[in-house]
Amino acid sequence: MxxxxxxxxxxxxxxxxxxxxxxxxxxxxxxxxxxxxxxxxxxxxxxxxxxxxxxxxxxxxxxxxxxxxxxxxxxxxxxxxxxxxxxxxxxxxKPKGATVNMIGFSVTDKKAGLLGTIEDLFETPGQVLATVRYKDKEVIVPLIDATIVAIDGARRAITVDLPEGLLDVYLG
Known part of the structure; x- marks a missing residue:
């Protein structure tokens, strides 16, 4: 279930x-x-x-x-x-304003490739933030119109184009 x-x-x-x-x-x-x-x-x-x-x-x-x-x-x-x-x-x-539950979706960045799967989601005013484990570090990925390239519900996959340097903040 x-x-x-x-x-x-x-x-x-x-x-x-x-x-x-x-x-x-x-x-x-x-x-x-x-x-x-x-x-x-x-x-x-x-x-x-x-x-x-x-x-x-x-x-x-x-x-x-x-x-x-x-x-x-x-x-x-x-x-x-x-x-x-x-x-x-x-x-x-079908709650109003609620997004599809994307926990477990895989997240792929256009430049960095596969980041991992979404472990948790947080709503803040104006955006949804997803936590992903990438290279043994917790990375927070903003899921907003500016970063989402595609969402494939059938494959449970999201493609994003993260801002330059965002991953470096978590890895550095």
């Missing part, structure tokens, strides 16, 4: 194990049809949690009470963890 990252557990809320979730679904009511989430407790180890209660706060924040998480201590063990849903469910939702 494939999973799509939809956010992160920010902090606890109250004393009953309620969690504040920051998500990228772009809708206050996005969790209406999500019965459960997967929490990445360790790298690529996803534990399912059924949602007992939900309360949308803003377009990118929601309060959740999860099954088997009824104390502050249990909730604190989950803070900072990424949350996921199944790829099929994500595709049905």
């Amino acid at each position: 494939e999973y799509v990252s939809i956010g992160r557990i920010s902090t606890t809320h109250g004393l009953d194990g309620t969690l504040l979730i920051r998500h990228n679904l772009g809708n206050k009511n996005a969790f209406r049809n999500i019965p459960h989430i997967f929490v990445e407790v360790r790298r690529e180890s996803y534990i399912p949690y059924f949602i007992e209660e939900k309360k949308g706060m803003t377009e990118d924040e929601i309060l959740l009470r999860l099954d088997d998480v009824h104390t502050v201590e249990a909730a604190k063990n989950l803070t900072g963890k990424n949350i996921y849903i199944e790829e099929e469910r994500y595709a049905q939702m």
Whole structure:
């Protein structure tokens, strides 16, 4: 089964194990049809949690009470963890403003050749940044119109034209 990252557990809320979730679904009511989430407790180890209660706060924040998480201590063990849903469910939702989940896509630069695969994505105002492991170094690649040459969803590949000297910053 494939999973799509939809956010992160920010902090606890109250004393009953309620969690504040920051998500990228772009809708206050996005969790209406999500019965459960997967929490990445360790790298690529996803534990399912059924949602007992939900309360949308803003377009990118929601309060959740999860099954088997009824104390502050249990909730604190989950803070900072990424949350996921199944790829099929994500595709049905088509969140506004969300890009295709490109984690695992290979990244090739026009000059440097194959850089590696995308390990993580970060959204900042105006751009999406991808982390790629290149020559045993973590490299941050901006995924913006000015750098993207082509995206091949079927081959899970992105071709970029990085600014002169960007890779040298990480390798030097």
